Amino acid sequence: MAYGAAAAHDEHEHHPTGWKRWVYSTNHKDIGTMYIVLSMIAALVGGLMSWYIRLELADPGLQFIHDTQFYNVLVTAHGFIMVFFVVMPAMIGGFGNWFVPLMIGAPDMAFPRMNNISFWLTAAGFVLLILSALVGDGPGTGWTVYPPLSSIAYHPGPSVDFGILALHVAGAGSILGAINFIVTIFNMRAPGMTMHRMPLFVWSILVTAFLLLLALPVLAGALTMLLTDRNFGTHFYEVAGGGDPLLWQHLFWFFGHPEVYIIILPAFGIISQIVSTFSKKPIFGYLGMAYAMMAIGVVGFVVWAHHMFTTGIGVNTRAYFTVATLIIAVPTGIKIFSWLATMWGGSIDFKAPMLYAMGFIWLFVLGGVTGVVLANAGIDLSFHDTYYVVAHFHYVMAIAAIFAMFGAWYYWIGKMSGRQYPEGLAKLQFWVFFVGVNVLFFPQHFLGLAGMPRRIPDYPDVYAGWNMVSSIGAAITMVGTLMFFYVVFHTLMAGKKAAANPWGAGATTLEWTVPSPAPFHTHEEMPVIGGGGHAHGGHGQVKPAE
Amino acid sequence: MASQTATKSHPYHMVDPSPWPALGTVSALSLAIGGIWFMHGGPLWAIAPGFILLFSTFFFWWRDVVRESRAGVFHTEAVNHGLRVGFLLFIASEVMFFFAFFWAFFNASSPLFNRVAHTTWPPEGIVPFYAWGLPFLNTLILLTSGATVTVAHHAFRLGDRPKMVFWTGVTAALGIIFLLLQAFEYSHAAFGFRDGIYPSTFFMATGFHGFHVFVGTCFLIVCYFRARAGDFTSQKHVGFEAAAWYWHFVDAVWLFLFVVIYWWGSLGFTGVYSH
Numbered sequence: 001m002a003y004g005a006a007a008a009h010d011e012h013e014h015h016p017t018g019w020k021r022w023v024y025s026t027n028h029k030d031i032g033t034m035y036i037v038l039s040m041i042a043a044l045v046g047g048l049m050s051w052y053i054r055l056e057l058a059d060p061g062l063q064f065i066h067d068t069q070f071y072n073v074l075v076t077a078h079g080f081i082m083v084f085f086v087v088m089p090a091m092i093g094g095f096g097n098w099f100v101p102l103m104i105g106a107p108d109m110a111f112p113r114m115n116n117i118s119f120w121l122t123a124a125g126f127v128l129l130i131l132s133a134l135v136g137d138g139p140g141t142g143w144t145v146y147p148p149l150s151s152i153a154y155h156p157g158p159s160v161d162f163g164i165l166a167l168h169v170a171g172a173g174s175i176l177g178a179i180n181f182i183v184t185i186f187n188m189r190a191p192g193m194t195m196h197r198m199p200l201f202v203w204s205i206l207v208t209a210f211l212l213l214l215a216l217p218v219l220a221g222a223l224t225m226l227l228t229d230r231n232f233g234t235h236f237y238e239v240a241g242g243g244d245p246l247l248w249q250h251l252f253w254f255f256g257h258p259e260v261y262i263i264i265l266p267a268f269g270i271i272s273q274i275v276s277t278f279s280k281k282p283i284f285g286y287l288g289m290a291y292a293m294m295a296i297g298v299v300g301f302v303v304w305a306h307h308m309f310t311t312g313i314g315v316n317t318r319a320y321f322t323v324a325t326l327i328i329a330v331p332t333g334i335k336i337f338s339w340l341a342t343m344w345g346g347s348i349d350f351k352a353p354m355l356y357a358m359g360f361i362w363l364f365v366l367g368g369v370t371g372v373v374l375a376n377a378g379i380d381l382s383f384h385d386t387y388y389v390v391a392h393f394h395y396v397m398a399i400a401a402i403f404a405m406f407g408a409w410y411y412w413i414g415k416m417s418g419r420q421y422p423e424g425l426a427k428l429q430f431w432v433f434f435v436g437v438n439v440l441f442f443p444q445h446f447l448g449l450a451g452m453p454r455r456i457p458d459y460p461d462v463y464a465g466w467n468m469v470s471s472i473g474a475a476i477t478m479v480g481t482l483m484f485f486y487v488v489f490h491t492l493m494a495g496k497k498a499a500a501n502p503w504g505a506g507a508t509t510l511e512w513t514v515p516s517p518a519p520f521h522t523h524e525e526m527p528v529i530g531g532g533g534h535a536h537g538g539h540g541q542v543k544p545a546e
Numbered sequence: 547m548a549s550q551t552a553t554k555s556h557p558y559h560m561v562d563p564s565p566w567p568a569l570g571t572v573s574a575l576s577l578a579i580g581g582i583w584f585m586h587g588g589p590l591w592a593i594a595p596g597f598i599l600l601f602s603t604f605f606f607w608w609r610d611v612v613r614e615s616r617a618g619v620f621h622t623e624a625v626n627h628g629l630r631v632g633f634l635l636f637i638a639s640e641v642m643f644f645f646a647f648f649w650a651f652f653n654a655s656s657p658l659f660n661r662v663a664h665t666t667w668p669p670e671g672i673v674p675f676y677a678w679g680l681p682f683l684n685t686l687i688l689l690t691s692g693a694t695v696t697v698a699h700h701a702f703r704l705g706d707r708p709k710m711v712f713w714t715g716v717t718a719a720l721g722i723i724f725l726l727l728q729a730f731e732y733s734h735a736a737f738g739f740r741d742g743i744y745p746s747t748f749f750m751a752t753g754f755h756g757f758h759v760f761v762g763t764c765f766l767i768v769c770y771f772r773a774r775a776g777d778f779t780s781q782k783h784v785g786f787e788a789a790a791w792y793w794h795f796v797d798a799v800w801l802f803l804f805v806v807i808y809w810w811g812s813l814g815f816t817g818v819y820s821h
Contacts, residue, residue, distance in 0.1 A: 016563050021563075023565070024567075107560060110632065112559075113566070113567060116567035117571060120571035121570075121574060128575070128579075131579075161585060161586070165581070165582065166578075169574050169578060175639050178639075179632050179636060182631070183628045187627055187628040188624075188628070213635055213638060214639070214642050216639070217639045217640065217641075217643040217646070218642050218645060221643050221645070221646025221650075224750075225647075225750065228750065231585040233740035234739070234740070234750060235742050236650055236743070236750075241746070247649070250653070251646055251650075254649075521560070523556075526555070526556050
């Protein structure tokens, strides 16, 4: 068949070898792999920071960190690294690069050379962010970088400027990447791969790319104003010159709220693929699932001030933002119930990716429910800046996204590396990690309800008990993380050879029709999709290769 | 490259490996580090290496794109469609960049948008430019350039080379005149860059617009020389189309700047909305 011919051709395809293969790369699979490696390195750095934070918080009093600015730097860098250099590179740059072209039957991304600079700018942003923490006193601003704390009066050193330019550079890379994904999806689908037949992972990346395209430039503008306020004498956020610190909060959250959907939408796509594959059923309510993501993307742009309920904004404004925020629960509910309905009556195969998908649904529902609580402006006046918020966003966005990434890694590693992960060890890794994160974050709800503030390295003795439990959870999570890196090592060194489709009849998307590992170039002969089949049930399906 | 074109059966461009993205990344890193050194007391030349590397990247990267276009086989209609859609998306992201600066302006100037905004705008002590003087002249220049670039576009569609060269050149010249007038205007401002929120919003919004006029003018000048060299046909002139779209975008931003910042922002009646 055609793919065999493509694979044979691949052997004498000339591409650079050694370092040039990676640095000069115009290949979506190589660039995707580099993104995933960057994400793993950044996850170790950002993860170590969070473990150090939990170590400090295990007991009342200051035990390890006596320089409280350094504590603030840890909190800041942990947030930035996890959002911009772990989750986004892995989900969008990594799995998006690998599997969007494979799933729509395209031979590569639309702009392969631009794809390369998207990756390297992200890596350069990571370097600048690490530098920001290392020079001077570091940025102790939190990832939200609110002035006046971030202004030149309170952070006179170069750290905050390094942070600003880290986000500028990484943001430029992400905008170019977003353009690349949108054009690829609009312009390079194989014959018969209509929009309404695209796998939901492709839909999720498409919506995410639009959010990146429209939200990141607003952050770039806000950061530019902060940079000129700090260094060139403008007064955008300086009250003394007639400026307004709340302007920053508006602009930051106009970007920041879409940003949390940028993180979680690709996870929705990944979970949809996994749930459908291992339930051996097409996804329930395919069109509803696609349009729910679009609705979340659109409504996500008009809810930003729910991050600002305690800043003194008017009561009518708060009423509007409460209602708009609660509306998001509707399309989100469509997603949750469609995943459950997909599983209902299915012949479920509890492999590691499926465990992670079900773990994701648990975490996301729990974090979503606390989100509905926090959306109410009246209640948020009490909960703002407490550990309740920390627990909420780690459940709904952070750990949920990490679960989707683990699930995606187990789901696709056979296709990417040609080697299958060890199933027993992977299941054990899941359970350790699942128990760990819940012991880590669930007690933080109690701490927040009791009034413990976030971003403070010390606390009264009354909070000691649940903080110790939370830190024990962090230790379990650390074990689970190290187990994952061992599984990665074991898979790449000694994993069994993966079949083209290791998952059987449930795996119907196009990536399972090419050999494992996927050859350097795929779909050089574009596949033809569908035909007489009904579009809604048979999204992006062809007969499996074997 | 040869083997690629011989075997592929799809219309898309499988671009050869390239060193320019990595060079561009090095330029971004050195610009950032040099810029921070400069901002914290370093010499101005600290940003020079970054700029040299950046312009080298621009030159070599786009040289390769032009070569690939001239080769004839790579830029199929499907690829050109992708380039056009990609460029429109880039313009959409640029619109959102200006969105942030307009937000800053409205946040500061209008109690309609912000309860703690200034009750008078311009703030006391600020003498704004008279909108119907030089700013209006610049409006007329940019609107005229929007017309001339459209005349050029018709010439491209007809494949009339002398006309496309001439009208692209006229448009670029109008861009240069606009920039010279803006520099003249800046040098006669009755307020300094550091004199509070009014100059902050005025200079940053109009300044970024001026920078975009500069970029658009460079783009048109490149199209001028490419048109003279015979790169464009009536069927295929994606580079010019992108430049023309960019020019219209810059034009539209100016109309908003003129109406909102120069005219409405100088009327001095926003205080009537105050509470």
